[in-house]
Amino acid sequence: MSDKVLVLHTGGTIGMVDTPSGCAPVAGALAPLIDSIVAGSRGELPPIEFMEIDPLIDSANATPDTWCEIAGILYAHRAEYAGFVVLHGTDTMAYTSSALSFLLPEFGRPVVVTGSQIPITRVRSDGRQNLVGALQVAARCDVPEVSLLFGEVLLRGNRATKIDASGLDAFESPRYPALARIAVDIDVNASVIRQPQDAPGLIQGHLGGVAAVQLFPGFSASILGNVCRPPLQGLVLEAYGTGNGPSNDREFLAAIEAAVAQDIVVVVVTQCVRGSVRPGAYEAGSALMRAGAVPGFDMTSEAALTKLAVLLGQGLEAAAVAEMMQHDLAGELSR
Ligand code: ASP
Numbered sequence: 001m002s003d004k005v006l007v008l009h010t011g012g013t014i015g016m017v018d019t020p021s022g023c024a025p026v027a028g029a030l031a032p033l034i035d036s037i038v039a040g041s042r043g044e045l046p047p048i049e050f051m052e053i054d055p056l057i058d059s060a061n062a063t064p065d066t067w068c069e070i071a072g073i074l075y076a077h078r079a080e081y082a083g084f085v086v087l088h089g090t091d092t093m094a095y096t097s098s099a100l101s102f103l104l105p106e107f108g109r110p111v112v113v114t115g116s117q118i119p120i121t122r123v124r125s126d127g128r129q130n131l132v133g134a135l136q137v138a139a140r141c142d143v144p145e146v147s148l149l150f151g152e153v154l155l156r157g158n159r160a161t162k163i164d165a166s167g168l169d170a171f172e173s174p175r176y177p178a179l180a181r182i183a184v185d186i187d188v189n190a191s192v193i194r195q196p197q198d199a200p201g202l203i204q205g206h207l208g209g210v211a212a213v214q215l216f217p218g219f220s221a222s223i224l225g226n227v228c229r230p231p232l233q234g235l236v237l238e239a240y241g242t243g244n245g246p247s248n249d250r251e252f253l254a255a256i257e258a259a260v261a262q263d264i265v266v267v268v269v270t271q272c273v274r275g276s277v278r279p280g281a282y283e284a285g286s287a288l289m290r291a292g293a294v295p296g297f298d299m300t301s302e303a304a305l306t307k308l309a310v311l312l313g314q315g316l317e318a319a320a321v322a323e324m325m326q327h328d329l330a331g332e333l334s335r
Contacts, residue, residue, distance in 0.1 A: 004047045005138045006081045007034060008073055010066070010096075011056035012089025014116040014127040023119060025056035030087070033120060037128065038135070045132065046082065046139035059089025059096070059115075064207040064309060067096055071103035074111060075202040083110035083138030085131070090115050090162055090170055093148060097157030099306040101146040101330040103203045106196040110138045111146045113157060117168055126151065126168045133182045141186060145194045145331065147179055154180035156194070158303040158332040163273075174273045175298045175334075194331040208312020212236040212305050214271060221251035228259035234308035234321070235259060235266045237293060238301055239285070243268045243277030247287035260292030263318035267325050269296040269304050276335070294322045296333070303332040 009015060015030035016023035031050045038045045053069060074084050088096055097113040104111070112134040120127030134149045146157035151169035159173035180188040209231040213224065215238060228235060237256075239245045245268075246252050259266055268277050268288055276298035279289050289295065296304045307329065311321045327333070 002080060003082050003139055004049060004080070005083050005085055005135055006074075006077055007048050007050045007085045007087065007135075008070065009050065009052035009056065009087045010059070010070060010089075011053070012059050012087060012093075012115040013118065014087050014114075014120050014131070015056065016119045017121065025058065027052065027054065027056055030120070034131065037131065045135050048135065049081075057089070059092040062089075062092045062096060064099070067099035067103060067306070068204070068207070070096065071100055071202060072204070074100070074107070075104060075200070078107065078109060078200060081109070083112065085134045085138050086111065086113045087131070088113050088115050090117060090150075094160045094162055094171065094300070094302045095306055097146055097148045097160055098300070098303045098332070099310065101158040101332065102307050102310040104146065105201045105203070105330065106198045107146065107200050108144045108196040110141065110143045111157070112138045112149050112154070113146065114149045117166060117170060133186065136186060137180065141180065141188050142190070143179055143188060143193055144196055149182065152182050153178045154182060154186075154188075156331055158306075158330055159300060161300050161302060175276070175300070203310055203314065206313050207309035208233040210234040210236065210305055210309045210312065212238060212301055214238040215240060215245055219246070219252070221249060221255045224252065224255040225258065228255065228262070228264055232264055233312045233318075235264055236296070236301055236304045236308065237266055237268050237288070238271045239268045239277070239288065240271060242275065242281045242285055243270055243279060243288065243295055244282050244284035245288050247284040253287060253291045256288065256291040256293055265308060265312065265318050265322045265325065266293040267296040267304050267308060268293050269299055269301055294326055296325060297335045299333050307332060
């Protein structure tokens with residue numbers, strides 16, 4: 001097999017330049033720079049081919065169509081490359097890395113999503129280090145899953161979350177060990193890497209209509225009722241602690257029941273950074289389940305939302321999706 005890596009540039013700070021209204025991506029600006037980094041590495045970096053989407057975006061503008069476009073490109077070129085690096089903005093990087101893990105089941109090649117907090121053209125940029133680490137993982141490490149490399153860690157893509165708006169170690173996966181430490185050496189923790197369990201696939205088509213809502217004391221049931229209307233098909237409810245909500249609020253529970261009766265899949269995740277939803281631990285959590293919600297256990301909100309969108313987009317029945325949301329598909333959930 002080729003030892004070449006495909007670098008797919010989608011936008012984000014790493015390739016941005018200053019404009020009068022702030023940093024923005026510019027087509028064609030990054031390729032020569034990356035070529036010179038690879039050429040100057042004297043074989044320490046793999047040969048690459050470079051591709052960029054049109055238009056490049058600030059990842060705040062990413063949509064499910066962006067995820068599908070990236071997945072389609074990676075799948076189409078799967079056989080030609082040893083691995084893939086996706087350059088992406090940090091703002092929604094964890095959504096994209098989660099979505100790719102569901103859109104590209106059992107991909108069987110490293111897909112390393114990375115970017116930077118400082119444009120690569122600036123002298124103190126973190127972009128060069130992140131890029132170099134991502135290229136080395138993509139070409140030379142046995143990490144055949146969608147991962148996210150940032151700062152000193154390589155994380156599972158569907159376990160990662162952005163935890164820092166400006167720090168250079170901007171991502172963590174608080175509920176799953178890092179796949180590798182990016183330090184003097186790249187130390188892969190082979191025991192936590194997910195190997196493909198089936199033939200590779202590509203999920204195509206539109207994704208389902210989903211939303212995420214965070215509970216807070218005083219949350220109004222009528223807001224929930226207004227959210228749970230067509231075209232909504234799936235709702236991620238970011239609940240308290242082990243998956244609790246206002247169990248003495250009849251209107252709130254009725255809004256969940258009404259949503260479920262309309263075949264809206266309601267998945268409960270926790271607002272906490274660590275830990276898992278534990279159905280039955282508290283009456284205030286059981287009430288949500290009795291109303292028809294299902295536990296998302298230790299999934300991040302990003303993973304739950306993108307998984308729900310991908311499953312619902314496949315035209316499966318709500319009951320089947322609700323069941324699949326409680327089981328691991330791509331390493332996103334432990335129970
Ligand atoms: N707004 C930028 C983006 O997500 C931030 C970044 O890349 O760090 O595209």
